[in-house]
Amino acid sequence: MATSIGFVSPSTQCLLKERKSSSWAVSPKRVWVGCCAAGVEDHVLGGSASRNRHPRLVGMGSKLVGCGSAVPKLQISNDDLSKIVETSDEWISVRTGIRNRRVLTGEETLGGLAMEAAKGALQMAQVEADEIDLIILCTSTPDDLFGGGGGVQRDLGCKNAWTFDVTAACSGFIVGLITASRFIKGGGYQNILVIGADALSRYVDWTDRGSCILFGDAAGAVLVQACEGDKDGLLGFDVHSDGFGHKHLTAEAKPRESEITSATNDAPLFPPKMSNYSCIQMNGKEVFRFAVRCVPQSIEASLKEAGLTGSNIDWLLLHQANLRIIDAVATRLQIPSEKVISNLANYGNTSAASIPLALDEAVRSGRVKAGDTIATSGFGAGLTWGSAIVRWG
Known part of the structure; x- marks a missing residue:
């Protein structure tokens, strides 16, 4: 889990000073961290990285003020699965409680679902995209191997936010939620989007009735916002x-071919062979x-x-x-x-x-x-x- 006690660029001059307003007297440990840096035009790549819109108030609580969700259009019922594997609606529902699941089609992306869920959270919280300080995308199945948070930040227009992915499978959202609260408390962040999004259908063996009946695709998001410590949510x-x-419970990367050494002298092959992730x-x-x-x-x-x-x-x-x-x-x-x-x-x-x-x-x-x-x-x-x-x- 990543946490922060205020990230400050070496090239940025920072001022740390005590907030002396009497309204904060209940929590003397809170401090303001004010940063200033030269602005960069919006069209310059990386231009948003140098701006800070407001000073950071450290030691705050956090509360959940908005949520949103999105699911794919395609619904797969238990009866649909019974046409693929030997199963039935009764067999699945009795053992799992599941009757339907949603699955991404070629017209949809996980990033698109994540963005729609985040929009819903922003609208409910009445927070603008450029007020977001951080986006935490909790996913084990991003559209890009290098992560999907940057695409969500771009498409939402969160020009003042930075982002990273959390990979913790089905625990991911809890990890992201706790991490967001620590960035608010220790780093002085004010508005953080935590998005849970996964498309496990991409890694399901649809001939295995023990696993293909379980998984679906979706995205959900919450807006976590700084608040007074005594109102901590x-x-x-x-x-x-x-x-x-x-x-x-695994989905490991494996070579496309089982042979990994030279057939002549048992020396390792180079360059390495490309890998695929196995089914769940x-x-x-x-x-x-x-x-x-x-x-x-x-x-x-x-x-x-x-x-x-x-x-x-x-x-x-x-x-x-x-x-x-x-x-x-x-x-x-x-x-x-x-x-x-x-x-x-x-x-x-x-x-x-x-x-x-x-x-x-x-x-x-x-x-x-x-x-x-x-x-x-x-x-x-x-x-x-x-x-x-x-x-x-």
């Missing part, structure tokens, strides 16, 4: 990884056991940090992987079904997009209201998992 969090479980390989039983054991523990740790218990939670919002996992975690935490947010049946497992996609639907439908407390958790490949207790609005 991130109440507690907990994150973990265990590389020993990596083998249970998953040990479903092990991933299930891991999730139902580790996710409740992580949420309990986050609740403890927040000084809360399960009874204080308005909503439980988990990564949408499998209905049995969601039910098992809710039971362990003693959270009733009416407080569980799930749209798994309509979209399947959309990886890093699943939490913000479900959140956006819940907010726009009026279920989640300003002030509601949400326990949320992501988990998946890596193995990685984490949770956060957040207050909406």
